[in-house]
Amino acid sequence: MTAPETTSRGSTGPTPRSAVHFGVNVRAGSKHGLRISRDTYARINKRSSIYWSREDNPTLWDAVDENYEDAEHRILTDKWCQQHQAKALENFDLNMAYFAALDSDEFNQAIESAVASQRGMVEVTDLNKWDGVSGLYVMVLDGYRQAYIGIASGMGGVKERIRQHWSRSKEFDRLLWGGVQESILSVDSFRALDTTRIYAAKARDPLSLEHKVIEAFPSKFLLNRLMGGDVRLLGLVSLLGVEVKKFRGLSTDGESG
Numbered sequence: 001m002t003a004p005e006t007t008s009r010g011s012t013g014p015t016p017r018s019a020v021h022f023g024v025n026v027r028a029g030s031k032h033g034l035r036i037s038r039d040t041y042a043r044i045n046k047r048s049s050i051y052w053s054r055e056d057n058p059t060l061w062d063a064v065d066e067n068y069e070d071a072e073h074r075i076l077t078d079k080w081c082q083q084h085q086a087k088a089l090e091n092f093d094l095n096m097a098y099f100a101a102l103d104s105d106e107f108n109q110a111i112e113s114a115v116a117s118q119r120g121m122v123e124v125t126d127l128n129k130w131d132g133v134s135g136l137y138v139m140v141l142d143g144y145r146q147a148y149i150g151i152a153s154g155m156g157g158v159k160e161r162i163r164q165h166w167s168r169s170k171e172f173d174r175l176l177w178g179g180v181q182e183s184i185l186s187v188d189s190f191r192a193l194d195t196t197r198i199y200a201a202k203a204r205d206p207l208s209l210e211h212k213v214i215e216a217f218p219s220k221f222l223l224n225r226l227m228g229g230d231v232r233l234l235g236l237v238s239l240l241g242v243e244v245k246k247f248r249g250l251s252t253d254g255e256s257g
Contacts, residue, residue, distance in 0.1 A: 015193060023126035024163065026192040032169055034193040038096075041189065042088040042175060044081045048074050049171035076173065088175040094250040095185045102145035102220065110218050111140060111147060115199050118213060124198040130158035136206045136213065137162060140197035141190060141223075148187040148223040149214050151206035158200050166192035177225050182247040187223045219246065 015035045018027045028034045031043060051074065054061040061073070067080040076084075115121045115138070124130060124137075137158050139148045152161035170186040177183040203209055214224055225246055 019193065021192050021195075022124065022162075022198060023128045024159070026166060028191075029167075032191055034191050036190045036194055038089065038092055041092050042085045042172065044085055045172040046076045046078070046081055048076055049173055081172070084173065084176070087180050088172075091176060091180045091183045091250070092185065094181060095183075095248075098248070098250055099144040099146065104142075104145060106218075107142075107145040107221050110221050111138070111197075111199075114138065114147075114149075114213060114217050117216065118201050118209065120203075121199050121201040124158075124200050127159040127162060127198070130200060131156065131160070133157040133159075133200075133202055134204060134206060135200050135202045136209045137198060137200040138213075139165065139187065139195045140199070141194050142196040143194065144190075145221060146223050147217070147221055149210060149217065150187075151203075151210045153206060162195075162198065165190075166195070177245070178247050181250045183250075184223060184225050184246060184248050186225065190223075220248075222246070 015028075015033050017034070018025065019034060020026075026034060032040050046069075048068070052061075065073070067077055069075045069077050115123075118136065121136075121138075132155060134151075134153045135158055136149070136151055139150070139162065141147065148165070150161060150165075152158040154160065156163075165187055168188045170188045175183075175186070175189070177186070201209070214222065
């Protein structure tokens with residue numbers, strides 16, 4: 001039996017089926033590998049990940065009725081899935097072209113500034129030391145000049161939260177966040193080995209830090225789809241006219257508007 005590969009920052013080469021990454025074992029699943037791939041990115045799943053009743057919004061319910069095979073709106077039609085898959089893959093390609101056009105030096109300067117601005121922020125080399133530790137974390141994906149800023153306040157702490165990102169995959173019907181030319185790829189669509197650096201800061205109440213760091217970080221380098229802060233309050237903030245969703249102006253030449 002082959003031993004898991006131990007990966008390090010900036011490692012390249014063929015993607016293994018298993019690895020020791022930031023001190024923890026990671027394995028490729030049956031549907032996804034350990035690095036993001038266009039081949040597995042938008043596999044069709046006809047089951048809707050969102051359920052709501054007609055009573056919640058009859059007008060919208062009737063408007064999207066043709067997208068479902070069943071009366072309960074739980075199973076999406078083949079036609080809708082095929083069209084959505086094509087749009088998701090087009091958005092994937094646009095994002096990849098956008099990433100390739102970004103400047104690595106500028107990206108690294110943004111990371112350094114974010115780390116320096118937050119008291120107690122350190123580079124994480126072993127996630128086991130962050131088991132059960134609440135705080136703010138920054139996942140860095142050097143190969144794409146992208147980062148994701150998040151918080152961990154549950155019992156599993158930073159270690160569990162990051163492992164959740166690595167093991168989950170974004171639901172098929174939620175791959176697009178807005179239109180084809182504005183949707184940011186979800187951090188949950190990337191895989192474990194795409195994360196090449198991790199920074200974290202201990203905090204009892206990381207919510208107060210998340211919004212500050214996200215808003216101070218150049219948006220072109222961020223995978224966050226929402227502004228930071230308490231998710232329970234974002235709906236109220238949105239009703240007050242504040243834009244809480246984040247989008248990206250993508251074009252065929254890789255530039256962002």
